[in-house]
Amino acid sequence: MAKYNISMSVIKRLPRYYRFLGLLLDQGITRISSRELSAKMGLTASQIRQDFNCFGGFGQQGYGYNVEQLRNEISKILGLSNNLGTIIIGAGNLGRAIATHMSFEERGFNLIGIFDKNEALAGEMVRGIPVRHIDGLDDFCRENHPSVAVLCIPGEHGTPIENQLVELGIKGFWNFSHSDIAARHPDLAVENVHLSDSLMTLCYQMNSRFGKNDR
Ligand code: NAI
Numbered sequence: 001m002a003k004y005n006i007s008m009s010v011i012k013r014l015p016r017y018y019r020f021l022g023l024l025l026d027q028g029i030t031r032i033s034s035r036e037l038s039a040k041m042g043l044t045a046s047q048i049r050q051d052f053n054c055f056g057g058f059g060q061q062g063y064g065y066n067v068e069q070l071r072n073e074i075s076k077i078l079g080l081s082n083n084l085g086t087i088i089i090g091a092g093n094l095g096r097a098i099a100t101h102m103s104f105e106e107r108g109f110n111l112i113g114i115f116d117k118n119e120a121l122a123g124e125m126v127r128g129i130p131v132r133h134i135d136g137l138d139d140f141c142r143e144n145h146p147s148v149a150v151l152c153i154p155g156e157h158g159t160p161i162e163n164q165l166v167e168l169g170i171k172g173f174w175n176f177s178h179s180d181i182a183a184r185h186p187d188l189a190v191e192n193v194h195l196s197d198s199l200m201t202l203c204y205q206m207n208s209r210f211g212k213n214d215r
Contacts, residue, residue: 006054014074021071033064082108090152091116091131094176099126113140141168148172155179
């Protein structure tokens with residue numbers, strides 16, 4: 001794959017472009033100008049041109065962008081066909097919801113294992129995958145070499161399990177726990193997800209856009 005030097009702020013916008021371009025293809029739209037795309041996405045046309053210029057442009061004056069080509073290029077940059085071996089730690093409400101509803105395979109990941117410390121859950125099937133007891137984690141990882149872990153356990157349990165996971169070869173965390181993995185392992189790939197951050201941002205928007213009496 002070609003190496004790109006793209007800033008994280010652009011990378012963070014790529015999944016949204018990828019999604020929109022997929023919707024356009026579903027509607028049979030094969031090319032689009034930055035102006036049309038900007039109107040659909042609520043970004044400025046110059047922002048879109050700048051973003052796409054980071055990885056070669058793909059636009060032609062008077063033609064616009066080839067939707068499929070652009071989407072394929074974004075897929076390559078994001079590595080969506082990587083098929084990274086992935087395990088979920090914690091088969092509670094969140095772990096099950098993520099296992100059931102997230103299309104890992106379409107996003108570069110291959111969900112191969114789900115682990116929980118609760119023995120009563122061992123053997124239960126979630127999306128066709130058996131929940132395994134956490135005691136079997138070492139053997140499983142040595143045999144199957146997952147490189148990504150989705151942490152769906154309370155934060156206070158984050159540290160011991162994360163060190164164990166790192167020793168077992170995990171290099172990326174999709175981290176729903178409230179444990180600050182990146183601070184302890186700056187060399188790893190960590191994506192923290194805090195739904196509460198998004199909720200508080202909505203709260204700010206409600207406060208700033210609407211007066212007390214309009215809410
Ligand atoms: P839950 O109580 O339904 O499930 C947690 C599961 O993790 C339990 O089955 C438990 O046995 C297991 N577990 C705990 N420690 C473990 C360990 N060391 N190894 C293996 N399994 C372990 O809780 P729920 O609702 O699934 O939430 C899980 C965590 O995710 C909570 O701590 C919550 O704070 C956090 N959370 C984070 C969100 C976010 O946006 N970042 C959103 C929702 C929940």
